[in-house]
Amino acid sequence: MFGRYAPHIAATLSLGLPLIGSHLARMAIGVGDTVMVGWYGVEELAALVIATSFFMIMFFLGMGFGTGVMGILATALERGDETEVRRGTRMALWLSFGFSLLVMPLMWFSGPILLSLGQTEITAQLSQDYLRIAGWGLALTLGGLTLNSYLAALERPQIIMWITLAGLPMNVGLNWILIFGNLGAPELGVRGAAIASVLTQFVQLVLLVLYANWLPIARKYNLFQRFWKPDWHAMRSVARIGWPIGLTMLAEGGLFVGSNVMMGWIGTQELAAHGIALQITAITFMAHLGLSNAATIRVGQAKGRGDALWMRDAAVTVIAISVIFAFIAIAIYLLFAQPLVGLYLSPDDPEAPAIITLGAGLLMYAALFQLTDAMQVIALGCLRGVHDTRVPMWIATFSYWVVGMPVAYGLAFHLGFGPAGLWLGLCVGLTVAAILLMLRFWRGLYRGDWTAPQPAG
Numbered sequence: 175m176f177g178r179y180a181p182h183i184a185a186t187l188s189l190g191l192p193l194i195g196s197h198l199a200r201m202a203i204g205v206g207d208t209v210m211v212g213w214y215g216v217e218e219l220a221a222l223v224i225a226t227s228f229f230m231i232m233f234f235l236g237m238g239f240g241t242g243v244m245g246i247l248a249t250a251l252e253r254g255d256e257t258e259v260r261r262g263t264r265m266a267l268w269l270s271f272g273f274s275l276l277v278m279p280l281m282w283f284s285g286p287i288l289l290s291l292g293q294t295e296i297t298a299q300l301s302q303d304y305l306r307i308a309g310w311g312l313a314l315t316l317g318g319l320t321l322n323s324y325l326a327a328l329e330r331p332q333i334i335m336w337i338t339l340a341g342l343p344m345n346v347g348l349n350w351i352l353i354f355g356n357l358g359a360p361e362l363g364v365r366g367a368a369i370a371s372v373l374t375q376f377v378q379l380v381l382l383v384l385y386a387n388w389l390p391i392a393r394k395y396n397l398f399q400r401f402w403k404p405d406w407h408a409m410r411s412v413a414r415i416g417w418p419i420g421l422t423m424l425a426e427g428g429l430f431v432g433s434n435v436m437m438g439w440i441g442t443q444e445l446a447a448h449g450i451a452l453q454i455t456a457i458t459f460m461a462h463l464g465l466s467n468a469a470t471i472r473v474g475q476a477k478g479r480g481d482a483l484w485m486r487d488a489a490v491t492v493i494a495i496s497v498i499f500a501f502i503a504i505a506i507y508l509l510f511a512q513p514l515v516g517l518y519l520s521p522d523d524p525e526a527p528a529i530i531t532l533g534a535g536l537l538m539y540a541a542l543f544q545l546t547d548a549m550q551v552i553a554l555g556c557l558r559g560v561h562d563t564r565v566p567m568w569i570a571t572f573s574y575w576v577v578g579m580p581v582a583y584g585l586a587f588h589l590g591f592g593p594a595g596l597w598l599g600l601c602v603g604l605t606v607a608a609i610l611l612m613l614r615f616w617r618g619l620y621r622g623d624w625t626a627p628q629p630a631g
């Protein structure tokens with residue numbers, strides 16, 4: 175039996191581990207921002223939590239084009255369709271850049287929006303200062319995500335990891351200079367963190383473009399030749415698959431962003447602890463996200479071959495590996511909660527002990543949803559591999575906003591559970607999503623829906 179799965183394990187890890195590494199490196203850049211801004215001040219840290227949450231809403235909504243094209247490319251490559259590879263990638267880049275320009279005014283005038291959501295005046299102002307700079311990096315980030323999908327579908331995930339890793343020391347160094355005003359630079363606080371992020375994202379995108387253009391096996395696709403020429407049919411195909419993914423990611427990400435907003439209603443210390451705990455859980459989630467990307471490629475390849483058994487074995491393999499990672503994360507949370515939270519705060523900060531206690535308590539609740547969080551994102555990866563995105567969008571919306579958010583609000587404010595109630599609501603929403611999405615994928619597989627000829631989208 176193991177011999178049957180051995181090739182799948184090797185292929186999944188070959189794809190998944192570099193993708194995990196790239197996600198962790200990208201996450202480390204965000205962690206660096208949070209840690210260094212946390213050293214600068216608690217008010218600035220609270221503002222960064224809100225600002226990055228706002229930015230991530232826009233990112234989630236726009237990432238569907240760059241993420242959705244991964245399944246299209248995996249299937250097209252398996253079928254040997256060079257034209258679809260080129261057209262799909264180009265139009266995903268077009269859609270990503272266009273979306274970024276469309277939402278930039280929301281970044282620029284984010285202060286009044288955050289005030290209307292109940293944030294304090296200083297938090298809203300500092301958040302707007304950050305977003306007016308960081309917003310220009312959205313196009314860079316989404317463009318990089320599309321090229322990541324292109325290179326991952328070509329089974330070149332290692333370069334994605336190395337380019338992302340190269341940005342980590344650059345971002346940390348720029349943070350040190352611009353946040354704190356070292357080496358004669360002005361002391362810019364959260365604005366310095368935003369400038370550092372945009373500069374890092376620009377360098378990473380340039381490196382991805384250069385590599386994608388140089389890669390010998392990719393030269394036949396002529397990705398950037400006559401890049402300005404639109405392909406409306408390919409754009410519609412990418413948009414049909416991509417926009418439901420964006421709304422799905424918005425539904426899930428919005429659940430966490432909504433919890434940030436509600437935690438801000440409780441207090442600044444609680445919001446700071448919540449932001450730290452969420453970022454720690456996001457670090458371990460990167461393992462499952464990388465495996466989800468691998469699942470999209472592996473399942474997309476099976477769809478291109480029309481091989482249901484191969485698809486089943488590939489999906490089982492990814493799920494098993496993800497479960498192992500989930501148990502490792504649970505052990506880390508249970509054993510090292512307080513030291514992990516303490517890394518984000520200056521020991522000289524008088525508020526640090528209270529925030530550490532709050533954050534460590536929240537990580538205990540995070541341990542509850544590790545398995546379900548893993549399973550929902552793996553199921554989404556498998557479904558994207560078979561180009562099924564619309565029904566998962568409705569499942570995610572129902573799970574997170576009809577179930578998860580009301581439960582979180584009710585437990586936190588009506589039943590008096592406070593921060594713990596918000597996290598229990600997150601757990602409920604993720605659990606419902608995991609069950610429904612897994613049922614969707616496996617029922618479709620056993621009915622033959624995913625390997626039968628069908629139009630994309």
